[in-house]
Amino acid sequence: MQLTVLHNQNLFDIAIQENGNVLTVFELALLNGMSITDNIEPAQKIEVVKSPLVFPELVDYLAVKEQVVATGGIDTLEVRPTGIGFMIIQNDFIVG
Template sequence: MEEAAMNVTVLPNQTLADIAIQEYGDLAGVFILARDNDISPTEKLTPGMTVSVPDVVINREMQEYCKANNVSPATSETSDSEVRLKIFTEQFTKEFV
């Protein structure tokens, strides 16, 4: 039986890693997303494109946190190409540390 899938619209600066955290609560979702969308795990995504997201549970606690708090991570790049993932607030840190 195939997994049900939904589509997610890519936001500016989002990567598959960002969407994996947003939808699955875990970076392991990158490989599921890459496979299901027939793209590389490091593919540069274009804002507005849609990514098929299979209905899979990897980290239910984090997945529910992201959904309940409308967390939509986006990787930021500085001018010197340093990449930082800026997604979580102090509330998250207190709750999960």
């Protein structure tokens, strides 16, 4: 079965959404020729199969509540490195 990736989803999110078990992320990665840490794009199609490790109670709960697991991507991070090595003169580092 193919699944269309939604905005801010990663393989871990899909593993939980489809199988109710984060351990199935390894099966998803292997099935799709990916690493578990690869970035996936919204609207990308990936193959999904029901795992023997499925936790149906969680899958059913998410379906009944119409919840989508999307914990965020790297594009939502707004953390800027700090410290003297990252300072910009007259911006962060004021010379008086």
